[in-house]
Amino acid sequence: MLMAKKLLFLLLLITAAAQGQSNKIFFSESLDVYLPKYIQEAEEAIRNKQQDKVELLFKAFVETALKGTYMNDFQARNLSKNQKNFSDFEKPIVLLTFSAWCIPSKGELPALNDLAKQYGKDIDIVVLFWDDYKTVRKATRDFHRNIKVLYVDEAENTNVHIIRNLKHSLGLPLVFTLNSKKEIINIQRRIANRMGDSMETAFEENHKLLKDNITQLLFHESKLNLTPVASY
Numbered sequence: 580m581l582m583a584k585k586l587l588f589l590l591l592l593i594t595a596a597a598q599g600q601s602n603k604i605f606f607s608e609s610l611d612v613y614l615p616k617y618i619q620e621a622e623e624a625i626r627n628k629q630q631d632k633v634e635l636l637f638k639a640f641v642e643t644a645l646k647g648t649y650m651n652d653f654q655a656r657n658l659s660k661n662q663k664n665f666s667d668f669e670k671p672i673v674l675l676t677f678s679a680w681c682i683p684s685k686g687e688l689p690a691l692n693d694l695a696k697q698y699g700k701d702i703d704i705v706v707l708f709w710d711d712y713k714t715v716r717k718a719t720r721d722f723h724r725n726i727k728v729l730y731v732d733e734a735e736n737t738n739v740h741i742i743r744n745l746k747h748s749l750g751l752p753l754v755f756t757l758n759s760k761k762e763i764i765n766i767q768r769r770i771a772n773r774m775g776d777s778m779e780t781a782f783e784e785n786h787k788l789l790k791d792n793i794t795q796l797l798f799h800e801s802k803l804n805l806t807p808v809a810s811y
Contacts, residue, residue: 656732
């Protein structure tokens with residue numbers, strides 16, 4: 580069954596390439612094909628206490644199976660309690676996933692606020708929470724105004740498949756970068772809390788990770804806007 584899925588996915592890739600990318604491969608489609616094998620290998624590495632291998636497997640999975648796919652559209656509520664489609668965002672996107680039990684690490688929020696202030700005109704920084712309105716409202720009261728806050732209350736969730744993929748397939752906390760066409764440029768695990776780190780060190784590490792992703796994203800976006808030169 581898994582081999583059949585892989586062959587189908589390969590056929591879709593070949594077809595998309597032949598048609599000039601008119602047929603997109605979506606994030607959920609690639610997960611359906613490649614996630615089971617990744618989970619099997621990652622769980623084995625965890626059982627064997629091979630943390631370095633766990634990280635390598637994640638990076639390889641992102642590189643070979645997820646980069647270049649397109650994010651499925653989904654709906655979530657904003658802080659005005661209005662439904663918003665992910666496809667409504669027109670700028671390149673930095674998407675960060677959160678939950679009530681997975682709060683920003685030390686230094687992450689100051690770094691995120693600084694970058695939102697700096698790059699707010701060029702990108703949409705979107706944070707996606709899985710929780711109820713009151714909890715999310717309280718958790719985001721110190722977020723910069725340029726940060727777009729969305730939340731999914733799973734009691735009323737109608738985007739079961741893609742939301743489950745975003746929340747459960749790769750774990751938390753993650754940062755996704757997507758160009759304005761919703762093509763995934765990168766997926767990376769964010770900085771975990773380390774109790775011994777000073778606030779200054781934590782800020783610098785979070786700032787570097789996020790800024791590196793933004794720089795890479797803007798570089799990819801600039802290539803979308805280049806007009807091909809005709810050859811004669």
